[in-house]
Amino acid sequence: xxxxxxxxxxxxxxxxxxxxxxxxxxxxxxxxxxxxxxxxxxxxxxxxxxxxxxxxxxxxxxxxxxxxxxxxxxxxxxxxxxxxxxxxxxxxxxxxxxxxxxxxxxxxx
Amino acid sequence: xxxxxxxxxxxxxxxxxxxxxxxxxxxxxxxxxxxxxxxxxxxxxxxxxxxxxxxxxxxxxxxxxxxxxxxxxxxxxxxxxxxxxxxxxxxxxxxxxxxxxxxxxxxxx
Numbered sequence: 001x002x003x004x005x006x007x008x009x010x011x012x013x014x015x016x017x018x019x020x021x022x023x024x025x026x027x028x029x030x031x032x033x034x035x036x037x038x039x040x041x042x043x044x045x046x047x048x049x050x051x052x053x054x055x056x057x058x059x060x061x062x063x064x065x066x067x068x069x070x071x072x073x074x075x076x077x078x079x080x081x082x083x084x085x086x087x088x089x090x091x092x093x094x095x096x097x098x099x100x101x102x103x104x105x106x107x108x109x
Numbered sequence: 110x111x112x113x114x115x116x117x118x119x120x121x122x123x124x125x126x127x128x129x130x131x132x133x134x135x136x137x138x139x140x141x142x143x144x145x146x147x148x149x150x151x152x153x154x155x156x157x158x159x160x161x162x163x164x165x166x167x168x169x170x171x172x173x174x175x176x177x178x179x180x181x182x183x184x185x186x187x188x189x190x191x192x193x194x195x196x197x198x199x200x201x202x203x204x205x206x207x208x209x210x211x212x213x214x215x216x217x218x
Contacts, residue, residue, distance in 0.1 A: 034209040038198060041205075068210055072177040078198045086197040089147060089187045096150075100143040101177060 035077065036064040042081045052080035071101045144186065145173040151190045161189035180210045 033041065039049060046060040053060070053076055063069065063077060075085040087098045142150065148158060155169040162169070162185055172178065172186060184194040196207045 031203065032206045032208040035207060038205055038207065068179050068181040070177050071180055071183065074180065074196070083198045083200045086199050087183070088195040088197060089192045090195050091192045094140065096147055097141045098144060098147065099141040
């Protein structure tokens with residue numbers, strides 16, 4: 001309540017494209033992780049993800065071992081960690097965000 | 110054969126992260142497209158994608174209408190257009206490339 005806006009909040013107000021540019025400039029885009037690694041980096045337990053997704057912990061453990069899954073399933077997992085999923089088709093001369101799989105907030109089951 | 114290396118080739122030799130940074134700087138990351146739109150932008154027909162994926166044209170048409178699909182399926186579609194698929198979890202303060210779904214070049218059926 002000091003009247004100052006935290007950096008993280010300013011950052012969150014930027015458009016996805018601006019965020020991507022700022023992140024790329026800072027070099028953070030280099031990080032690559034598997035899902036379990038990312039979850040641990042976010043200091044979240046399998047139980048917490050399970051609660052957010054309304055599934056059990058064993059299902060989260062199984063998801064973290066999968067080498068393929070539906071985009072919608074992955075999106076919900078990433079959203080449960082507080083993030084957003086971007087699907088990018090990368091070509092030598094351009095990069096396109098594929099927006100066809102968005103806005104599928106339909107709950108499972 | 111003039112001894113000069115085309116820009117597109119130099120670009121292709123950069124690491125994915127460097128490409129992403131360079132593309133982001135140029136502002137091209139802003140582009141968002143659906144699969145069919147992207148295919149047309151790459152000047153490819155449904156028949157050409159079908160031939161590359163060893164499926165028929167009607168299957169390509171159906172894929173382009175889907176609002177969810179397996180990451181592996183989308184990756185093969187993007188590769189058939191000459192691109193690579195990047196799966197990015199975007200947070201306010203960082204961006205992580207999820208590498209768990211890579212290297213799944215196993216052909217279908």
